Amino acid sequence: MSTVQFRSIEPADNPALAHIIRSVLIEHNAAKQGTAFSDPETDFIYEQYQSPGAHYFVAVVGGQVAGGAGINVLQGEGDGKVCELQKVFLLPTYRGMGIARQAIERCLAFAKAQGYTHCYLETLPELANAIGIYEKFGFAYLPGPMGNTGHNGCDIWMIKEL
Template identity: 35%
Template sequence: MVIEERPVDDPGLSALLGAAFAELVARYGPEGRSAVHEEARYLVASVDGVAVGCGAVQPAGPSVGELKRMFVLPDYRGRGIARKLVVALEDLAGAMGCHTLLLATGVRQPEAIALYERCGYVPVERYGKYVDQPLTRCFHKPLPEGTTAGAWSS
């Protein structure tokens, strides 16, 4: 598996984002998708040259980043790809100057909630646009010192 940064118009990333949106619509309806800032940076996990997972970090305030667009294709779940993506995104966030990461996920995504909790994220009050969204669960994690973005291949 290789994890690398890709531009938002990358065909493999675009296909993953489309699949992620389709899954969100199936779970929550068409309002299940939240905007991503232009400054967001995306990582893509590939297996044998096939883009199978993605995630992004976007600035959310001074020294704060937000995880967005975490997704792994269903046929590739259960292989540790999402966990490796989270670690790589944390490294990327550290390289972007972030000391804390926030994220929002939904109650209809128990596998995502379990992943984030296993990765050390702790629940926080809903923030920003999520304050009045009862199906949303928000988390945060302080980032460790000395992240090393770029060491994402395995």
């Protein structure tokens, strides 16, 4: 198996990443309204990460986009000190290799360097393996959502102090 390389998102990555996100949600029976599955922005991921304080790391293995993860400011949180870990998805072939962990590490290091004090995320119970990874990173459960993510279909909310 080739080594994983991480790079910044490029406009040409939009179709591959949209396909990965939607196929993973279908795979886990989590293709529902109010999630990244139905979010029109899923088709324009590159554009979402072009503002200051935002970055999307694309994982590439053997020349193929395997998945990725991103950090962006949490909309609706006022002071701009809370970021959101977003769109952590990998194709099934590349799971179990530590790629998600490496992507999250890069995201959290970027977030800290940007001056964020906390990192928030939203997920679904169907994504149990991802939840386990978030727990290992020290994300704690919240009783309800924060900010204005537009993903009202997610019902697990977590936060981590950076």
